[in-house]
Amino acid sequence: MSSPGPTNHAAHAAPSRRTLLAGAGGVAVGALGGIGGYAVWRGHARNLQDAPPRSEDDPRALSAQVIFRRAGGKKLIALTFDDGPDPRWTPTVRDTLNRHGARATFFQMGNALQTPEGLALASALAGDGHELAIHADTHENLATLSYAEVTRQVEVTARASQEASGKIPRLWRPPYGALSATVAKVAADRGLQLILWSHHITGADPEWMRERLLASANGGEIVLLHDGRGDPNRELMDSLGKLVGKLQRDGWEMLTVSELLARTPAANKPANR
Ligand SMILES: [Zn+2]
Incomplete structure (x- = not known):
């Protein structure tokens, strides 16, 4: 993933594509760390085709950042939860976190936030x-969609999120974890940081994944x-309870991604690795 996006298919693009990219200041995507989260770069025919050009002094559209983790050395960890709010599981996750004084980040679905139940869960x-x-609004691979559709997905979700919390979300x-030049451009234009991950604990084998993380x-x-x-x-909910309890007993602070970013330096060579 070292040379993402536009140049891969530039040969097939109209000559104006390069002009548009130059006018937009380019899209610089830097991966910090890069251990566990995977990113899929797709050269797609619709990439950036409908992205509006920006003038060179527009402070937006300069770059987008992809973050997998932050530098080590402190007992700080960010737990993140995707695909909610969901009345089947979000209340259990919330109870577990709150019982242990843990804060977390929820990357939420626009279509779930737009139900009264989802909005109430998110507000809580x-x-x-x-x-x-x-x-996203719908759970599609955004790397295959146009700039206009990716923007719509982000805007719908951001608006619903703001309704729930009163805050404009800054993380996406x-x-x-599917990225494209278009996804990066939307992130740049909207001032969003792209957050991937360094560990993944799934419902398929949560105990093993929990042990691996703790080790x-x-x-x-x-x-x-x-x-x-x-x-x-x-099983995943049970493992989460054990994980959060163990982290708390061992003196870890479980905090939101924004808090983690504010309290740790960005480094391409994390300490102790
Ligand atoms: Zn998802």
């Missing part, structure tokens, strides 16, 4: 001090879990 999370962030994790965590980890759609199950 925000009221507890958790962070609300953007996933596209479904599947290797150096601080600054961003852990992906799910509180909605197909992944969560009872």
Whole structure:
């Protein structure tokens, strides 16, 4: 993923594509760390085709950043939950976190936030001090969609999130961690940071994944879990309870991604790795 996007298919593009990119200041995507989160770069025919040009002094559109984790050395960890709010699992996750004084970040679905139940769940999370962030409106691979459709997905979700929390979300994790030049451009234009992950704990084998995280965590980890759609199950919820309890007993601070970013340096060579 070292040379993403536009140049791969530039040969097939209209000559004006390069002009548009130059006018937009380019899209610089830098991966900090890069251990566990995967990113899929797709050269797609519709990439950036409908992105509006920006003047060179427009402070937006300069760059977008992709973050997998932060530098180690401190007992700070960011637990993140995708695909909610979901009445089946979000209340359990919320209870577990709150019982242990843990804060987390929820990358939420626009279509789930737009139900009264979803809005109430999200508001409750925000009221507890958790962070609300953007996933997508529908759970599609955004790397295959046009600039206009990716923008729509982000805007719908951001608006619903703001309604729930009163805050404009600043973090975005596209479904599947799928990135494209278009996704990066939308992030740049909207001032969003792209947050992927360094550990993933799924419902398929949560105990093993929990042990692996506890054995290797150096601080600054961003852990992906799910509180909605197909992944969560009872086993995952049980593992989450054990994980949060163990982290708390061992003196870890579980905090939101924005808090983690504010309290740790960005570094391409994390300490202790
Ligand atoms: Zn998802």
